[in-house]
Amino acid sequence: MASENVIELTEDNFEEKVLKSEGKVLVDFWAEWCGPCKMIAPLLDQIADEHTGKVTIGKVDVDSNSGLAGKYNIRAIPTMIVFTDGEKTDEIVGMTSKAGLEDKLGLSA
Numbered sequence: 752m753a754s755e756n757v758i759e760l761t762e763d764n765f766e767e768k769v770l771k772s773e774g775k776v777l778v779d780f781w782a783e784w785c786g787p788c789k790m791i792a793p794l795l796d797q798i799a800d801e802h803t804g805k806v807t808i809g810k811v812d813v814d815s816n817s818g819l820a821g822k823y824n825i826r827a828i829p830t831m832i833v834f835t836d837g838e839k840t841d842e843i844v845g846m847t848s849k850a851g852l853e854d855k856l857g858l859s860a
Contacts (some may be wrong), residue, residue, distance in 0.1 A: 753792070753796060754795075754796035754797075754799045754800050754808075756796075756799035756800055756803055756808065757795060757796060757799045757808045757809065757810060758807065758808070758809045758810070759809070759810055759812075760778060760809040760810060760811045760816070760819075761811070761815070761816055761819075762816050762818050762819055765811070765816075765819055768807075768809060769809060769834050769837065770834070770837045771837060772807060772834070772836075772837060773836055774805070774806070774807070774835070774836065775805070775806045775807070775833060775834070775835050775856055775857070776806070776807040776808075776809060776833070776834045776835075777795070777798075777806060777807070777808050777809070777831055777832075777833055777834075777852070777856060778809050778810075778811055778831065778832045778833075778834065779791070779792075779795055779808070779809070779810045779811065779829060779830075779831050780811050780813050780819075780820055780823070780825045780828055780829065780830045780831070780832070781810055781811070781812065781813065781828055781829050782812060782813050782814050782828055783812070783814070785828050785829065787828075787829055787845065787846045788828055788829045790846060791829050791846060791847070792810075794848075794849040794852060795808050795810070795852070796808075797849060798849065798852060798853060798856070798858070802853075802856075802858050805858060806856050806858065813825060813828060823839075827844055827845065829844075829845065829846070830842065830843070830844045830845075831843040831844075831852070833855060833856060841855050843855060
């Protein structure tokens with residue numbers, strides 16, 4: 752089951768939810784047909800649930816929001832971009848571990 756702490760991002764709400772947001776936001780660019788995207792989704796759900804208030808997790812469906820995918824030069828999915836106070840600070844391309852994601856987000860113990 753998907754986490755209620757993961758927000759769906761679209762071209763309509765991206766600026767408000769990501770670019771005008773304070774703190775860290777991890778944006779997952781994904782598609783329904785992408786196998787690795789489906790494998791990483793539960794990890795993102797866990798991070799969203801375990802670190803509520805420390806990081807926001809958002810997902811962009813590249814098929815429905817091709818403008819955002821183009822703007823951020825998404826060439827392969829999954830691609831996750833970390834924004835800190837609205838600025839792009841990191842990018843992760845491809846499958847990674849939960850610990851790897853937490854490390855990139857500064858959440859590791």
